[in-house]
Amino acid sequence: MSEEITVDGSAEIANDNAPVQQIPIVDFSAWKIKGDLSSRMQVAREIADACRKVGFVYIVNHTIPDSLIDEAFQWSKQFFALSDEDKMTAPHPDGWAVHRGYSWPDREKVSHITTEKDEDQRAKIMEALEYKESYDMGSDKNSDQPNQWLPDEVLPGFRAFMTRFYWDCFSVTSDIMRAIAVGIGLEDEDHLLKKHSGHNNQLRLLHYPKVPLEALERQTVSRMPAHSDWSSITILFQDDCGGLEAEDPSQPGRYIPATPLKNAIVMNVGDLLQMWSNDYLRSTNHRVTIPPLSTSLKGSDRMTRERYSIPYFIAPDPTALIECLPACMSEENPPKHAPITQVDYNRMRASMLY
Ligand SMILES: O=C(O)CCC(=O)C(=O)O
Numbered sequence: 001m002s003e004e005i006t007v008d009g010s011a012e013i014a015n016d017n018a019p020v021q022q023i024p025i026v027d028f029s030a031w032k033i034k035g036d037l038s039s040r041m042q043v044a045r046e047i048a049d050a051c052r053k054v055g056f057v058y059i060v061n062h063t064i065p066d067s068l069i070d071e072a073f074q075w076s077k078q079f080f081a082l083s084d085e086d087k088m089t090a091p092h093p094d095g096w097a098v099h100r101g102y103s104w105p106d107r108e109k110v111s112h113i114t115t116e117k118d119e120d121q122r123a124k125i126m127e128a129l130e131y132k133e134s135y136d137m138g139s140d141k142n143s144d145q146p147n148q149w150l151p152d153e154v155l156p157g158f159r160a161f162m163t164r165f166y167w168d169c170f171s172v173t174s175d176i177m178r179a180i181a182v183g184i185g186l187e188d189e190d191h192l193l194k195k196h197s198g199h200n201n202q203l204r205l206l207h208y209p210k211v212p213l214e215a216l217e218r219q220t221v222s223r224m225p226a227h228s229d230w231s232s233i234t235i236l237f238q239d240d241c242g243g244l245e246a247e248d249p250s251q252p253g254r255y256i257p258a259t260p261l262k263n264a265i266v267m268n269v270g271d272l273l274q275m276w277s278n279d280y281l282r283s284t285n286h287r288v289t290i291p292p293l294s295t296s297l298k299g300s301d302r303m304t305r306e307r308y309s310i311p312y313f314i315a316p317d318p319t320a321l322i323e324c325l326p327a328c329m330s331e332e333n334p335p336k337h338a339p340i341t342q343v344d345y346n347r348m349r350a351s352m353l354y
């Protein structure tokens with residue numbers, strides 16, 4: 001038996017005191033059956049529970065068809081297979097203010113915002129080459145973050161597909177946010193969603209090229225250093241390479257592999273939802289490191305596999321105020337964070353990235 005903290009910060013007795021060792025899997029199919037209130041509640045509770053204990057959850061039987069996910073990865077592969085010259089027709093603008101377009105290897109510095117606490121490790125992370133390339137997109141209606149599309153003749157159909165995929169991702173994440181709202185006891189399932197028009201989200205294609213395993217082992221090269229996301233929530237699709245890991249909140253410094261599960265959504269809580277919920281839900285640190293099935297070669301010839309992933313970050317509208325939800329505070333558990341707008345929080349975090 002152990003003491004557990006409830007949504008308003010009071011304590012209750014619970015049986016489950018086992019160390020968190022894996023990322024829970026939630027079957028989302030019952031959420032879609034509108035009349036079935038008790039099954040919907042069960043899904044909502046399972047997701048909220050995972051967000052509280054681990055901050056990461058696999059969601060299966062969601063509404064994004066497998067064929068669409070496959071197609072997204074095919075487009076991503078085609079994009080990254082373009083010549084450097086072609087990719088550079090849509091470069092990430094200088095500076096941090098616009099986070100759109102193509103970032104070549106080591107351009108974006110997640111090391112600058114790493115959550116790694118060990119001093120020696122931090123020093124290594126700062127020196128390592130961040131060997132990933134990315135392409136970021138958003139809503140065409142977001143004038144603060146203008147898209148950097150490729151000229152259509154460079155990859156015909158790419159823009160149309162990605163625009164559609166962006167809104168399909170928003171549709172499923174809207175449902176996930178509704179479930180989270182219900183799961184943490186909010187009366188209005190749209191409460192969180194009301195601050196999210198969808199125009200401030202970010203769809204990102206990521207490619208981690210193959211790299212000598214020794215370079216990752218010696219940490220002269222990194223894939224993605226440990227960090228938290230500054231979204232409300234993030235969903236992610238990944239190929240079968242592996243290497244994504246989430247820090248175990250109950251054992252800081254210990255990482256749990258987010259082993260690829262075909263077509264599952266990997267969902268994680270971002271900093272904003274953690275702040276909204278007064279730290280009840282966890283914005284868990286995560287990183288991309290050596291994939292488990294890395295090599296068939298020997299010595300310095302050993303190569304890791306290349307890896308593709310597609311995260312989608314949900315953010316509230318820029319002027320939305322992130323302040324503690326009344327349901328998540330009490331006299332004994334007052335708000336832990338000063339209210340802040342999305343745009344201010346984003347500025348604080350993004351300004352260190354480029
Ligand atoms: O590539 C991945 O699996 C993780 C990406 C990620 O954490 C991010 O872009 O914030």
Ligand SMILES: [Fe+2]
Binds near residue numbers: 227228229286
């Ligand atoms: Fe992340």
